[in-house]
Amino acid sequence: MHKLLFMSFLLFEAAFIKLYAQDEKLLLQKVKEKYDKVNDYVAEGKLKTNVIFIKAPVSNVKVYYKKPDKMKIKNEKGVSFIPKGVVNININEVLSLQHYEAISSGTSRIGNTECRVIKIFPLRDEENITRATLYVDENRHVILKSVISTREEGTYELLMSYNRYVTYGLPDKVQLSFNTREYKLPKGITMDYDNGAKTPDPKNMQNRKGKVEITYSGYVINQGVSDNVFQ
Amino acid sequence: MNIIEVKNLSKSFGSIQAVNQLSFSVKPGEIYGFLGQNGSGKSTTIRMLLSLVMPDTGDIEIFGLSLQKHRNEILKNTGALIERPDLYKYLNAFENLEIFARLSGKKKSRKQMMELLEKVGLAGRAQSKVKTYSQGMKQRLGLACALVHDPQLIILDEPMNGLDPQGITDMRELIIQLSRKEQKTVFISSHLLSEMQQIADSLLIIHKGKKITEGNLNELMNPEKVRVELITTDMPKTAHWITRSAWAGSVVEATQEAICLLLQKEQLPQLNNDLVSQRFGVVSLRPYLSLEEYFLTQIRE
Amino acid sequence: MFVSLLRLEIYKIFRRPRTYIAFGAITVIVLLIQLALKVNGTDFIRLYTDTQTDIFEIPYENILNGYFVCVMVLHMILIHVPLLVALIAGDMISGEAAAGTLRLIAAKPISRTRLILAKFAASSLYVVALLLWMAVFALAGSILIFGTGDLLVFKETEMHLMKQTDVFWRFLAAFAFAALALTAIAAMAILFSVFSENSLGPIVTTVCVVIVFTIMQQLKVPLFEKWINPWSLTAHMLGWKGFFYVEKNEEGVTLDGSVENPWAVLQSALILTGYIVLFLMISVYYFRKKDILS
Numbered sequence: 173m174h175k176l177l178f179m180s181f182l183l184f185e186a187a188f189i190k191l192y193a194q195d196e197k198l199l200l201q202k203v204k205e206k207y208d209k210v211n212d213y214v215a216e217g218k219l220k221t222n223v224i225f226i227k228a229p230v231s232n233v234k235v236y237y238k239k240p241d242k243m244k245i246k247n248e249k250g251v252s253f254i255p256k257g258v259v260n261i262n263i264n265e266v267l268s269l270q271h272y273e274a275i276s277s278g279t280s281r282i283g284n285t286e287c288r289v290i291k292i293f294p295l296r297d298e299e300n301i302t303r304a305t306l307y308v309d310e311n312r313h314v315i316l317k318s319v320i321s322t323r324e325e326g327t328y329e330l331l332m333s334y335n336r337y338v339t340y341g342l343p344d345k346v347q348l349s350f351n352t353r354e355y356k357l358p359k360g361i362t363m364d365y366d367n368g369a370k371t372p373d374p375k376n377m378q379n380r381k382g383k384v385e386i387t388y389s390g391y392v393i394n395q396g397v398s399d400n401v402f403q
Numbered sequence: 404m405n406i407i408e409v410k411n412l413s414k415s416f417g418s419i420q421a422v423n424q425l426s427f428s429v430k431p432g433e434i435y436g437f438l439g440q441n442g443s444g445k446s447t448t449i450r451m452l453l454s455l456v457m458p459d460t461g462d463i464e465i466f467g468l469s470l471q472k473h474r475n476e477i478l479k480n481t482g483a484l485i486e487r488p489d490l491y492k493y494l495n496a497f498e499n500l501e502i503f504a505r506l507s508g509k510k511k512s513r514k515q516m517m518e519l520l521e522k523v524g525l526a527g528r529a530q531s532k533v534k535t536y537s538q539g540m541k542q543r544l545g546l547a548c549a550l551v552h553d554p555q556l557i558i559l560d561e562p563m564n565g566l567d568p569q570g571i572t573d574m575r576e577l578i579i580q581l582s583r584k585e586q587k588t589v590f591i592s593s594h595l596l597s598e599m600q601q602i603a604d605s606l607l608i609i610h611k612g613k614k615i616t617e618g619n620l621n622e623l624m625n626p627e628k629v630r631v632e633l634i635t636t637d638m639p640k641t642a643h644w645i646t647r648s649a650w651a652g653s654v655v656e657a658t659q660e661a662i663c664l665l666l667q668k669e670q671l672p673q674l675n676n677d678l679v680s681q682r683f684g685v686v687s688l689r690p691y692l693s694l695e696e697y698f699l700t701q702i703r704e
Numbered sequence: 705m706f707v708s709l710l711r712l713e714i715y716k717i718f719r720r721p722r723t724y725i726a727f728g729a730i731t732v733i734v735l736l737i738q739l740a741l742k743v744n745g746t747d748f749i750r751l752y753t754d755t756q757t758d759i760f761e762i763p764y765e766n767i768l769n770g771y772f773v774c775v776m777v778l779h780m781i782l783i784h785v786p787l788l789v790a791l792i793a794g795d796m797i798s799g800e801a802a803a804g805t806l807r808l809i810a811a812k813p814i815s816r817t818r819l820i821l822a823k824f825a826a827s828s829l830y831v832v833a834l835l836l837w838m839a840v841f842a843l844a845g846s847i848l849i850f851g852t853g854d855l856l857v858f859k860e861t862e863m864h865l866m867k868q869t870d871v872f873w874r875f876l877a878a879f880a881f882a883a884l885a886l887t888a889i890a891a892m893a894i895l896f897s898v899f900s901e902n903s904l905g906p907i908v909t910t911v912c913v914v915i916v917f918t919i920m921q922q923l924k925v926p927l928f929e930k931w932i933n934p935w936s937l938t939a940h941m942l943g944w945k946g947f948f949y950v951e952k953n954e955e956g957v958t959l960d961g962s963v964e965n966p967w968a969v970l971q972s973a974l975i976l977t978g979y980i981v982l983f984l985m986i987s988v989y990y991f992r993k994k995d996i997l998s
Contacts, residue, residue, distance in 0.1 A: 222956030228865035365942035367968035410959040475813040489804035
């Protein structure tokens with residue numbers, strides 16, 4: 173009897189999880205549908221860099237996107253340090269996964285918004301993404317936060333806030349956190365002037381979080397973007 | 404007023420006494436010969452007159468002013484040719500002259516400078532760079548640089564060095580002209596007595612930094628009078644007596660080693676008698692028949 | 705009188721063929737660096753950014769602009785310019801002594817203090833002329849060849865990025881600082897020049913002092929870092945770089961027109977000025993007493 177009861181419970185549990193997972197996938201599907209409205213865009217924004225060993229001003233950048241996974245951030249005249257993750261690890265790549273498992277991890281607050289936390293595990297070994305955690309605003313069907321681990325570029329954390337372009341699922345502000353690497357030049361090639369300022373210790377640079385923030389001033393959506401931009 | 408008045412001038416470099424208690428005076432308008440062997444202290448003395456070398460002791464007055472206190476005032480009116488003048492080799496004669504005129508605080512017109520170059524025989528090479536000049540030409544340009552600001556006192560250190568016979572004659576004539584026609588005072592050093600004999604009005608002879616003799620050239624060269632060197636067993640007492648005796652007017656110089664007198668040959672026996680009667684032990688009473696002999700003897704010692 | 709003396713000294717400097725060696729050398733070196741960066745600039749930048757290429761998109765083409773090239777030129781050649789300055793300043797007194805003209809000018813109605821100061825002032829103007837020449841070739845030339853843009857400067861453990869509009873004044877300040885630093889070298893060379901009667905001695909001594917202190921600075925030995933480097937002439941000479949180090953706020957964003965620790969740059973400038981005064985005072989003291997025997 174007990175055995176039967178236990179078996180029934182397992183079956184119920186499995187069915188519940190499956191049902192719940194399907195619920196997650198459904199939510200993700202809704203998010204994806206929103207993103208799918210955008211075939212391409214050109215956005216202008218301001219880029220802020222906060223990396224321990226980089227001192228940079230706010231720079232003007234142009235962001236180009238084209239379905240399914242082309243993205244380019246350009247600072248036409250100036251110099252900006254754009255983490256590769258921003259370009260390579262866009263949410264679409266996660267949402268475009270064909271074979272994955274989605275598991276709910278409850279809810280969490282991002283700012284004032286209650287979000288559903290969904291963990292995603294790709295089922296194919298050849299995917300660059302090894303795992304992702306998405307914080308989804310269920311009401312607006314947008315992702316407010318994502319933590320994506322990749323094989324090649326490490327782990328990136330994206331924080332997004334939406335306002336004017338929420339209907340397209342496009343954020344007004346993106347903040348990317350990533351792990352930095354040690355930056356140290358051989359003494360011979362620098363010959364620094366010692367101005368007594370505290371310089372970062374290279375030991376502290378390893379696995380420290382660096383941040384970049386793009387605040388978008390406006391998007392031009394679905395007006396066509398030449399492929400040349402991405403070369 | 405004497406143009407130069409030097410009193411008890413001394414200078415040593417380490418253990419070498421270059422100039423020792425040297426005193427002399429130069430009268431206005433004369434050519435004053437400064438004679439001595441190479442290394443006798445001539446150049447050091449000249450450099451002290453030009454404030455290039457600081458004396459250890461002694462006083463220098465030029466134009467009646469203390470050199471130490473009125474250096475610039477004195478040097479404004481002094482021109483100098485010091486040993487071998489190399490000047491600025493990468494400039495021409497004209498440009499060199501301009502520099503030295505300006506350094507003396509004078510601005511000379513191109514015409515005035517050309518006249519000066521003409522005077523020293525370099526007008527034809529005024530535009531040539533000094534590096535292309537012969538030693539004689541450099542010497543002449545050096546003299547022109549010394550004269551460019553029209554100084555009252557001209558100090559020439561071995562100006563005949565490196566000149567060919569014609570150059571020496573030209574230089575000599577120019578120096579005489581400066582003194583006789585332009586009434587400039589010329590202080591000229593040389594290591595050759597014969598050269599000095601031809602131009603100097605007065606002569607100062609030094610050896611090992613010390614004065615041997617000084618005086619009017621005619622007096623020094625006067626054949627009727629000879630230089631007599633007296634050495635006795637008691638020099639201080641002898642000097643004390645002789646400077647108070649009738650011989651006092653003949654004394655040229657009295658040092659602890661010897662007394663130098665200028666006498667007629669006939670006066671020698673009388674001097675000897677007087678010394679004996681005063682009971683001085685005469686060690687030596689030696690006449691020199693010419694200035695050159697005297698000079699050479701002193702140098703040999 | 706001083707102005708007239710100064711004019712004469714400048715006249716002498718610029719009539720000497722050796723003066724133009726420095727201008728020629730700077731022209732050739734600058735052109736060579738520009739050519740090398742034009743051909744191989746990306747690889748050159750890669751040398752500095754190698755460790756970050758996995759993380760960041762490095763905009764090589766935008767980094768390689770005229771401002772960047774000019775900083776690189778200054779970085780590479782300013783350390784060697786003391787040699788060119790010593791070549792002239794080290795010769796100011798000793799060269800005239802060797803040529804036999806010192807005794808002629810010292811016998812003129814000019815005080816020796818004025819003479820030294822005029823020679824120092826003339827050397828300083830030579831330094832300024834040299835830097836203006838460098839500015840024309842290294843800055844204007846590089847802008848002409850590579851254009852303008854934001855300026856990236858590499859430090860041992862930091863990268864400093866400045867907006868294009870916030871760069872030009874930094875170059876003016878850096879050139880002014882370099883002029884001060886090289887004037888200190890000129891004052892040192894003149895000091896050595898007072899003691900010598902041949903030009904080679906002071907020139908070589910000046911260069912040796914620069915080399916020795918630069919090596920001490922690079923060795924990072926605690927003893928040197930504590931006692932010598934804070935007063936090292938060569939360490940403070942690098943102060944021009946201070947104008948290319950920017951300050952950032954808590955968000956990591958640089959502040960336009962800022963200089964990271966400007967007091968340090970000011971302190972370096974004061975120390976260099978102190979050295980200039982010290983070197984000149986010693987030069988004047990000894991030169992006034994010196995027996996000119998050359």
